[in-house]
Each structure stands twice: as C-alpha cells, then as structure tokens.
Amino acid sequence: MSSGISDPSPARTAPTKAPATRLRRDVQGLRAVAILTVLAAHAGVSWFAGGYVGVDVFFVISGFLITQQLVGELARSGRISLRRFYARRARRILPAATLTLAVTVVAAVVLLGPAQVAPLTLDAVWASAFAANIRMAIAGTDYFQAELPPSPVQHFWSLAVEEQFYLVWPLVALLCIVLATRIGASRGADSGAERGGESSVRARRLLLAAIALITVASLLWSVVHTPAEATSAYFSSLTRAWELGIGAGLAILVTSGRVMQRLAAARFLREILVIGGLAAILLACLTYDESTPFPGYQAALPVLGSAAVILAGAVPSGDSTIGARLLSVPPMQAIGDWSFSLYLWHWPLLVMPEIVLQRDLIWTERSVAVTAAVVLAYLSFRFVEAPFRERTVWRPTWRALTFYPVSIALVVTTAFGGRVYADFEATRGSFQPAISLASASPADPSLDEQQALVRASVIAARGNTPIPTELRPALTELDKLKPRRTKCDYTDDTVRDLCVDGDPDGKKTMVVFGNSHALHWVPTLNRIGKKHGFKVYFLVKNRCVSASITTDRGGDEHDPYTECDDFNRWAFKEYKRLDADLTVVSTAPPIKGVFDEDDRWVGEKDEINELMRPAYTDFLKRVDRHTKRTVLIRDIQGFDANAGTCLSRPGATLGDCVMKPVESRETAIDVQVDAAKEVGVDAVDMNSYFCWDGSCPAVVGDTITHYDGTHMSRQYAPRLTEPLARELGIRDRE
Template sequence: MTAPTSRTALRSDVQGLRAVAVLTVIASHAQFAPLAGGFVGVDVFFVISGFLITQLLIREVDRSGKVSILGFYARRARRILPAATVVLVATAVASVLWLGPVYAPGALNDTIWAGFFAINLHLGMAETDYFSRDLPPSPVQHYWSLAVEEQFYLVWPLVVLAVVMLVARKHRRSQGARRRDTAAELRALLLVLLVLSGASLWWSIAQTGANPTASYFSPFTRAWELGLGALGAIWLAQRERSPSAKEWPRLAVELLAAAGLAAIVWACFTFNEATPFPSWRAAVPGLGSAAILVAGGLGAVRSVTDRLLSVRPMTLTGDWSYSLYLWHWPLLVIPVQYLGRELTAFERVAIVALTFALAWLTFRLVETPFRRAQWLAPSWRGVVVYPATVLLLLGVWWSSTSYLTHRPDGDGEVVALGSDWQQRYGTTDRAQAMVKAAVGAAEEDRDLPAALRPELSDLVDSYADVGRCDYADDSVRELCPRGDVESERSIVLVGDSHARHWIHAFDAIGRKYGYRTYYFVRVQCSASLVTPDLTDSDRPNTGCVEFRDWAADQIAEIQPELLVMSTSAPVGGLRGPDGEHLTANADTRPVVKQGYVEALKRLKTRAERTVFLLDIPRVITDPATCLGSARATLSSCLLETQENHGRMQSDQRKAAREAGVESAETQQWFCVDGRCPTVVGDLVAYRDSSHMTNEYARHLAGSLAEELGLTEDSPADGAAGSAD
C-alpha cells in the first residue's frame, strides 16, 4: 500500500477510503467477527494506489511532456522506505527476543525479502511447499502487498513514458508540429492498460484455480487491480480535457458512490478464508473502490458517501493508514507464537490500541519528517535511501543471526539409559526405552540437553528431501531408487507427508539389509482412496487421484518384497461415494476408513507382503513453540496427544484387518500413556505437531526394521541408523 502524499494534496474521501481499507484489514486479522472478508481492504489499497500514481504521472506529463523516472522513484523511496524500515527493524528485534531460535531465523530471512520488496515472490514459492505451510505466519508476511505495489511502480512509469514518447513521435511525423496530442496520449494509455489489465485478470482467474496460494501473492495476478485504479484516473483525465463532457446528475453520482461502498462492505461480510481469491472475485471490492474514486472526481457536488468518508476520524485514520498497516500484523502474530495460544478478546483490543499509538508516532516522527526533508529533495539523494535501508537491514540480520547461532540450547545432560535398561523399562526395544526414560526425566523437570539434534535453528528444515522425485509436481513421473540401489529386492513406501518423514529410516534399512527403496509419497495426498480437496480451496484434488493410480501401476511392475503404507487422513474436505462434498469429521471419518481398506486391497496384490504402518501420534501444541522458549525444560516440553489421534489409529488398525494385511505400531516410539516428550536423548523427535524430524527417523531405523520383521535378513555393507 502506498503512503499518503500529503493531506492537502489528496481528496478527503480518498483518505477516508484508505481508512476503510486499513480498518477492515485490521478487523479481519484481529478476528473481529463478522468481518471475515476484511482482507479485501488490501484490494482497496491496490485500486487507490493505481489511481493516485497514475494521476501523478499524468499531471507530470501535462507539466513537462515527460516522466522523470529518477524523480518518481526518489519520491516513492522517501514516502515508503522510512516507515517500512523502522517496522522491519523493530520486528526483527522482537522476533529474536520472543520467537526464539526455531522461528526467529525464518522471520529474519523474511525481513530481507521484505526489504528487497520481493517477499510476495518468496511467500509464493514457500507456500507451495507443504512443510512451509506448517509453519506459523511470518511476522512480515503483510509486506507482500507493498512488494506488489513496488513491482507495479517499477514498470508502470516506464510504460507511461514509452507510450507518451511513441505517441509524440507519431504525432510529429503525421502533423509536423511540436505541440503534443494529449488526447491521443490518454487514448493510447487507456488501450495499453486495458490489454495489460485484461491479461492480468485472465491469469488471475486461471491461477487461482490451479495454484491458489501462489496466485494470491503474484504481481501478475494482482496487477489488474492496480490497473482498475489507473483506468479510473485516465478516464477522469480524458473527461477533464473533453469540452463536450457534461456534468453528471447528482443522483447518478450518489448511486455510483453508494454502490461502490456497498460492494466493499458486502465483500467484507460475505468473503472468508475459503473464498477462492483473487480470481474475478477481487473485482467486487476493486470495482467498488474505483466507483468511489471516480464519483469523487465527477464534479463539484459532493455525495453523501464522500461526506461520510471525509469526517475527521476517517481522514485522520487515512493519514495514519500506512503505519497502521505496517504495525498491526507483527503486533498480532508475534504474541501468539510467543504465548503458544490464541489471544483473548481483551488482548486483541489492547494490541489494536497499541497499533494506533505506534502508527501515530511513526506518522509524526518518521513519515512526515522524511517526506518534508529538504536535504532529500534532489532526486539522487532520495534514491540513495533505498540502498541505505537495505544495508541497515542486512546489518540487523547479520547481528541477530549471529546472536541466535551462539545462543545455547540448554545446559542439561543427555538422559542415559544405564546398563539395566531392559529390566528397568520392561522392553528390549532401545528406542522405546529411551522414550520412557525421557518421560521420567521430564517428570523430574530436568533441563534440556546442552546440544540438540537437529539444532533448533535447523528444526523447520528437518524434512526428507525427495530429490527430483517430488510427485507434488504433476509433471514428475519417474522413479528414484534409493537404499541399496544394486539390490534385486525392494521395499516400497506409499503415502503422504506422514510417509515421507520415514524416508531416512527406510534408507538406512535398505542399505543395511540389502533393499532398493522407492518412495511414492506426495504431500497432501492421503493414501486413502478418496478424492480430497485441494489444500486452499474446495475443488477436488484430481492430481492426487491421478498420482495414486500411476503409483499403483509402477508398484505392480516393481513387485516389491515389502510394501509399506503410512498416511494421515485428508486435512480438508473430500468427495463422498456419491460425489457429495463432505467436510465434517463425523461424515469424512467412515469414508476415509473405507478408503484405507480399498487402498490396501489394491496394493497388496502388487507386493509379496503389505504392512500398514500406523500414523505417529499427533501432539496438541507445536513443539517448536515450547523448545524456543527461554524457560524450556523437559517437563514444559512434555506434550499430550491430540484427542482424535486414538480414533484415527483405531480406524487404521481396523482397515488393515478388513483388508487382510498386517499393521505396525508406532506409538511406543513417541509417547507413554498419552504423554510425548519433545526431546528423546539429545534428539528432537517432532518437527511440528504431526511430523518427526529426519534425525529421529534415522534413530528409529533399527526399531522399525524389528517391527517390520526385517532383522532376520542378511545385512549388506553399511549400517542402519540405530538407537543412539
């Protein structure tokens, strides 16, 4: 979103519209019901920005016959960078202090992306990664809209300059006169903008269905919204220059402005997180905003909507809107991550009040002084603001990262089993005994070990690499044998991300016992033979269905000695037997269970032996939140299993029996009586609430081989990972 230029240079209704935009965004993010669709305030900002920037460019062309690109970028830098940098630095410091070594590094990296105005591209790439979607939201995620606008500003002035120059050259050739044809320039701009905006809208509709998360952040799917504002500015400029233009009737202006405001309000109350967006739906708040902006420029008579938007509280909020937008998001998300729980209503109200206080200070002490600073008046000095802010952010990133790197994880000792561990813990399984020992140490409230594996700063990246066989990409259809690739025997692992986190264990088993290993795993694609929804919409995930069919054909050709299925249930909705859309757990649970049965029956005909490896226990909170706390101990990080986990495991056991295959337990390697230690020995067991780390998977290789009945086989060269 663009920072206001100055109070006198802007129409008061525009400032009021800024207030509507920022208040709806804050209300939505602060979970003030029923404004679930308040995120459309960002779309309102896009239209305002396109409108105002195009007006400024047209006026500059009118004055000088050209566009000063350097001057334009210098003005943008002075108005946008100071406040944005202050909030980024404050967010980086807060992340180090309160997010700890697990999540702070990601937040620090995001501040650099935000500083380069490329955070939207980074989020688009990261959010397509299932394991990144598991992470808490970035405290600078909201900078994506600034990045989209800055990318628009990078291109649009160049387009305006090119069009003006081409029209002027054509006019001189045809008329032989130096006087510019401003009407022709505006017509050419209008035509170019219609083509570019139309292409962007088409791409937005196409990508929202195919790649909804990435399309949300893309400048190519959002450019048409800024184009709407630019179209309004060009149309008004054409009207001002037309001698035949007639004043609109008062009623028409009133209806246009009221309809625009009604469209924004309607979107705020009817859209929600499940609404496919932006697609064509962004046109509702977009056209509404454009209608208000155009109505306000049609004549001397002010509409009722104009007057409502121009009241003092609205214009004042509009003045602060840029800083309000910058501050509100980190103030809302950092406390949630620090506390490990949702905020109460009182806490959210207090944070919104703090947002207004900080926005007022930032507007008075940062935005206004930099905007008015005479020493920055020369264009080259204004442009220098950008590299200066980047250097500052890099310095903050380096110092903060260094601090986190040298921060100790804990000062306790690794829990030792002792020589009598089999008698003491009643098991011959060393991995199970270590879990029992970890629970005992937690009951004694012992400290975390001085060093953990993986290190906390690496925890979020501890998920198995599938190399070139990332089947989440529908274009990838090849095999990637691992383990003992020279062996004639093979093991196949099938499932979703809850199979993928076993890869390091099966790699070690394959190397030790002489098996080629294949991993037909696709994140967000449960092995249950149901049709799940796409992650970010209610559309069917046909890619998942096609992948499972392809995988079944490949397994039939491989004919593995052992096939292991490990999976979770679909996390969203799915299609029932008759094609009906199911979302409630009571409706989906029996369908998913039957899907397990059908999947196992199909797969067992393609392998000598089939085993359903039951899903690992899910814990109620994110382990990283606990481990990242300065007060973390083994006791405070002893977590409980989720309420529905027992029912899910029961369904999987029953499905295995009905399909006539074996099932293998996993509970004993993670929990004792529903209590699950986050740290076992010096190993962090959980990457998040439902996935284990690579390091823990390697640790379980020996126990897993025993559970699957593979320990009688003759070992090949190499060694499987075993209990440490």
C-alpha cells in the same frame, strides 16, 4: 545518465499545463475504509471476514494516485523523471517501513525464542528488498510450512506487489513517450509547441492502451491461476497487477476533457457511483471469507467498487455527493492520514502475542493490540512519515534516493544482529550434555537401545532437565527438521515418473504408498533399502490418503481432492508392473473430511471413521494382491504442541515440552490397524520409539523427534533404521 526522456526538439515551447492536482478528501476517506476493513478482518471480527479486500482497495488507490502524478508531470513538462518518481516513493514509504521492520525484529529478539527469531530475520530482509510476496508464496505453497504461524512481517507482501508494479510501470510510460515523440517527428509537426502538445496527448493514449493490455493480461492470469494455485496466486504480482492497472487506467481516463464534462453534468450518476462503489466493498467484506478463492474474478467486486468511488469524485463537484461527504468527515480523514502506518503496525501487534502465548488472542487482547496499533500509527505518521515527506532537508532527489540502500542496510544489520543473538540464546548458559542411557537406571531389559533412550529421555524430562546445548538440529535451524522430498516429487500434478531410491542395483523391490506421513519415513526406508538390497519406489503424495475414497483438500471449502484420486489410479497402475517383494503403506487419516458414495461431504469424526475402515480395507486388499508381503506402518502419534517452538521458549526445560497424544487422532489411526487385521496384513507400531509410559519427549538423546505436531523430523528418522528393519522382518543380504 538521463533521468527522464523529453521531446528532443530545440524549438520546443512548454506544452499547456495541466491543472494542479487538488486534494481528494474522498480518496483519503477511501484509504480509511481500506485500512478499517483490513483491521477488522485481521482482528477476528467474524462477520467482517472478507475485510482483507481492503488491500485491493489500496491497490486501486495507489494505481490511481501514482499514475495521476506521472500523467500530470507528462502534461506539464512533456517528460517523466524516473529519479523524481522513485525519490517520491522513497520519501513516502521507506522511513516508516524501515522503522517497522527494525522494531519488529528487535521485539522478536526480546519476546520470542530463537526458533521464531531466525526465520523472521530472513523474512525482514526479503521485505526490505520489496520481495516479501515472493518469500510468502514460497512458504505458503510448502505443505510442511502450512501449519506454522504466519510471519510478523507477512503483511509486507502487498507493499512488495505495489513496488514491483511501480518498477515496471514508469518504464512503460517512458517507452510510450519515446514512441509518441518519434511518431510526432515522423509526421513533421510545424512547431515545437504543436509537437509537444500532440506528443503529450499521444503519449497518454499509448499509456492507456498499454495499461489496458497489462490489466487484461493480468486479470486473465488471475482468473486462471487462482483456482489452481490459490496461495501463490494470492501473493503474486502477476495476479494483482490488474487491480493497480484499473486505478492507473482511471487516472489516464479522467484527463480526457470530454469524460470530465459528462461526469460533471451527471450529478445523479456520481451519487450512484460513490454509493454503489462503497456498497460493493462492503458486500465483499460481508460475504467473502478465507475459503473464497482470491483474487481471481472475485476481486472485481471491491476493485470496481473502489474505482467507482474514485471516478465519482474526479470532478470538483464530486465532493458534494453524499458518499464523498461521508468519506470526508474528520475521523475518516485522520484515519486516512494514518492508514499506511496503521497497516504497517497492526499485523505484528496481532501476530506476535499469539506466537508468544501459543494460542489465539481473546477479544479483549485483540482490542488492546488494535488500540496500540492506532497509537503507534499516529506517532509514526506524526514523527516519521510527515517529516520525511515535508521537510526541505529531504527534498533533494539524490538524498531521497539514498533511502533505498540505507533502508536495506539498516534492516540487514538489524536482522544480522537478531540472528546472532538468537544463535547465542539457543546455547546460552552452562553446557548441558545430551540425554544418555545412564540418565535412566536401572535399565529395562525388555527395551532395545533406542526404546531405552526414549525411556531415559522421558525420565530426564520429568526431572525438568535443561535442554541439551548441542541439539540436532539447532533451535535456530528448525526448518531442517522438515521431511525431505523424494527424487520423484508428486506435488506437481503433472509429474508422472517412476524414480528408484534405496539401492538402484538391488535385486528386491520395495514400494511405499502414502501421503506426507510416508514421506517422513524416506530417510529410514532409504537406508534400509541400501543396506538390504532393495530398490525403493516412493508412490507418495502430500495430503493424499492411501484409501479407496475421495477426500477433500483439507481446506474450508470442502472441495474433492480429485488430483489425489488421479494419482492413486496412476500409482496403482504402475505398482502392478513392479512385482514388489515388499509393499509398505504409511498414511495419515483425512485432514478435514471425505465424500461418501452419494458425493456428500462428511466431516463428523465418527462418520469419517465408519467410512474409512472399508476404504482402507479395500485399498490394502488391492495392494496385497500384487506383492509378496504388505506391511502397514501405524501412523505415528500426533500432538497439539510444536516441539521446536516449545523448546525455544525463554527458560524452557525438557519438562515443559513433554507431549501427549491427541485422543481423537489415535482413534482415527486405530481404524487403519483394524483394517489391516481384517485383510491379514501385518501392522507395525513404532510408537514405543517416540513415547514411554504415556509421555512423549520433544527430545530423545540430542535429537528433536518431530518437525510439527504430526511429522517426524528428518534427523530422528535415521535413528529408527534398525528398529524398523526388524519390525518389517527384513534380514541382511545373503
């Protein structure tokens, strides 16, 4: 199979050779700027919160340098070899990346519990296949995973974006060469030399047109998609391709002799470009933060700033500018050399200690982590990156290409070993039975069986009883705790359907209003519906509070959640047509804040509670007018700790994972109950099925009760079917 496409003319002579690519010390210094900004942001330097734009600087640099290689090869030989291209990429990135992934998995096995090791092994496999951005976008857009700690290999998303771009871009380049060759042949050039030279120029023009089209399309998609789907846009190759395209277009543009002549003659312009470009990057670092919608048009500031710096140094005399001299000092050159390895190592060193400690690192701990990252980066560059790039033993193209399957195989093997060890660790030691009622004698006749099991579980935990061996679910399968969505998933704001759950042939109708805290009752209410003959309609939407008030989206930007308002209006319109026999409301309080009648955002807890009481009251009154009976399920207690994470800590016992309610949240929940009393609506309190005597066990019997701090687990919900039916006053079918 051909590794490239060249001019087919038998009389072709070598086209004019392009000048040798010189070492761009300013670009190497720009790499240092990129990694230092990223490092500052991830290390928690508050005034450098926008340092994540360093990734965008990397994208521009990569687009420029890789395209410069492609265009240079085209100028020298009239062709582009895919095999050599991907061999260069393999030597450049795979050794260090593979080492980082393997070491991170091994470190997780040693330091973390099985609950963290299991998902990390899957993340590592995605990362090895250059698909980490897809994996992170899926996880990041899942509401129930939003509060989980970030993956120690999450930073591989940017590497995935680059490699996905370079999977497509060389193929586009080959297509341009084919078109240029055929256009030249159709015009009947007089000689092979003339045909080869013109084809090379024509191919570069087609390349410039192609990258311009890709860049514009990607930029438009980024601008449109970022406000609507911020998380998926952040990780998407489609919203980031234009940043690499800017660098690629710049690499093609500077091959123009006319452009280079004008640039060489304009020293003052070069000074403005490099200083202005660095200032633009710095401005983004200082003014952007986590609340900035990104990438979108906001990414243009660091992207164009990077392009300006690169353009300023495109001529040999560009090295003499003030900015280029600053970028070329030895420390910046050294950090630029280590930048790739430093990027690989810094993130797991900052994230994994926080997972182990279950808290944010203090500044001294972050300083130690950053120092360790620098040391590892030097060692990785010195003994891994450089040898694989420079030693002749790895120069043959076929050997370099074997890095791809070998890399994936090594990571998959390490991940598989980590998962096997996690499974073993989860059930390590002698068999420990599930907690039973016999664990708490004498019995308390005032409690039903499930409440008595909660009491027994608290008593067992207070006695530091070992964690049961056969948990539901296993500690390596904690994702199964996540509440299951309904048939009609209203996460997508375009979905406006009614779906029947419960008993589709039932003669009675139950309607459920709420947000994700109604969703975690789905297994319970569905079973009640099937057993007692209810059609069940779940009008629930994540983050959407069932109250007559506009809330924010739960982020730091304090944007009104207008989609929730639209959904509540639609849901209520449909609800009035259903003629419900029973309406159940279960909703969590607002996450961050609400908007008052003057559209002023309110974030102080006492003020929120004052506004929420009439908002709940009005909602319940409107609901109660169109149903035979309304019941509010008091929101279950929430905790600061994560049950699954606590249980998976090495050496943990049930006693280590006894949780207590968050007082401020309980106050907000009490507002719901007060509103129900005002309206005359029954309020059901199920907290005795989670806690006893002020203590809340992470495990009741053999079942983990919570998915996270506030959501009931999918496995525990069915155990409350009979208790909730009794509390709702539902009798068996007649």
